[in-house]
């Protein structure tokens with residue numbers, strides 16, 4: 001029983017992490033129709049900048065996390081401007097931007113290696129101490145992640161549904177010309193979607209920097225998981241993406257508990273292929 | 288007389304193929320105009336060039352005395368030059384109410400969004416009955432109403448409607464025509480593209496016939512041609528093509 005509850009809690013932590021990552025990925029997809037392969041690298045940048053501001057400049061973890069979020073958001077906007085925007089009107093945009101965002105990933109990872117080196121780094125926890133959830137002891141920092149993720153998701157959802165600025169992102173994703181004729185600046189909407197998505201990745205990285213080690217490649221595993229999540233959830237719907245994120249979190253936790261770390265990714269990818277075969281619009285998608 | 292819209296020597300097209308050839312037309316302050324002509328001769332292309340969706344390759348467009356030839360849609364919409372495009376499907380996964388609210392996007396439109404929303408719902412009660420319905424599930428007529436409603440939410444100072452009654456049943460066409468006449472009566476100048484010349488004559492002050500991307504004929508509603516002449520004009524034109 002205890003083991004079961006512990007597994008549930010660990011699934012909740014993973015699910016929160018995946019929800020934050022995949023919601024950003026999904027936002028860029030629904031707005032621009034682009035799959036951003038540098039999303040994991042942006043997460044890593046957030047963690048390194050947070051570490052530098054907090055530990056080297058000594059400004060503390062809160063300022064660090066905010067700086068990491070902001071830095072990742074800015075780099076996201078730059079990536080959109082330089083590596084995505086030139087290809088908007090290209091017929092092979094999806095393929096080209098897959099290559100250019102992969103290039104951005106490599107550049108960011110090598111850049112981080114040059115700037116910060118290979119030595120493992122870690123941020124101090126935002127909240128020290130531990131808490132009990134469902135009879136399982138976890139660090140207060142992980143508990144914060146569990147609480148923060150749904151709050152951020154709800155805020156993002158409210159933004160895209162209740163505000164005109166947020167609605168404009170959905171509008172541009174569905175019909176660029178009609179959106180432009182309502183006075184919506186399409187390139188601005190694209191940049192905003194990329195910026196918000198990258199900032200979310202940066203925030204995730206900065207929060208994860210006190211749980212895992214900060215390395216130049218720390219973003220690649222969360223990116224893979226976020227990809228599995230958006231395929232499970234069906235590309236495009238924030239609610240379905242969030243649901244799929246927690247589902248994958250729980251499945252992964254139970255697989256690790258039952259099968260061990262070694263076989264878990266194998267089974268996850270197998271599940272993903274099955275979903276693609278039998279429910280190509282996602283587990284929660286229509287049809 | 289002051290000109291609300293002044294287009295001189297406009298050329299535009301898609302890639303290498305040119306659609307508009309040296310097209311000139313104007314709207315005086317306080318009047319509405321109609322555009323008609325055979326299919327595929329550049330009426331919609333002209334409206335796209337005016338609203339900034341398409342960049343002209345030559346010529347000039349001035350709105351309210353200001354040159355807007357190379358401006359992008361956001362600033363053209365902000366100036367009040369609004370375009371409801373042909374067959375506008377808008378945003379399939381958005382509900383009627385939020386689409387209309389979104390349409391008041393520019394600062395100028397936002398200031399009057401509440402009043403405009405009431406006016407749109409009064410003009411199109413069908414939309415008011417279906418506020419929470421997704422745009423992709425609307426009928427053709429309802430979709431036209433939503434498109435015109437969105438244009439009204441933009442606070443138009445000149446409203447361009449591209450075939451607002453295309454593909455509708457006669458009854459529904461009449462309903463929309465009446466709504467458009469109401470809009471015109473509130474003092475919003477119109478550019479209406481339609482195939483039904485008599486409808487245009489009743490609604491607007493002047494008509495331009497467009498063929499091969501040029502104005503080939505100008506008709507004033509005051510001394511309008513009779514039905515027979517209109518028919519000859521139309522089919523004569525299409526036959527000559």
Ligand SMILES: Nc1ncnc2c1ncn2[C@@H]1O[C@H](COP(=O)(O)OP(=O)(O)OP(=O)(O)O)[C@@H](O)[C@H]1O
Pocket residue numbers: 301306324325326327328329330331332333373
């Ligand atoms: N996006 C596009 N790309 C390439 N060619 C286009 C495009 N849109 C229109 N055209 C071409 O431009 C020409 C003029 O089209 P346009 O839509 O302006 O005609 P129209 O007068 O509005 O016709 P209709 O009465 O059928 O609406 C046509 O030959 C059309 O095929």
Ligand SMILES: [Mg+2]
Pocket residue numbers: 330331332373449450
């Ligand atoms: Mg047309």
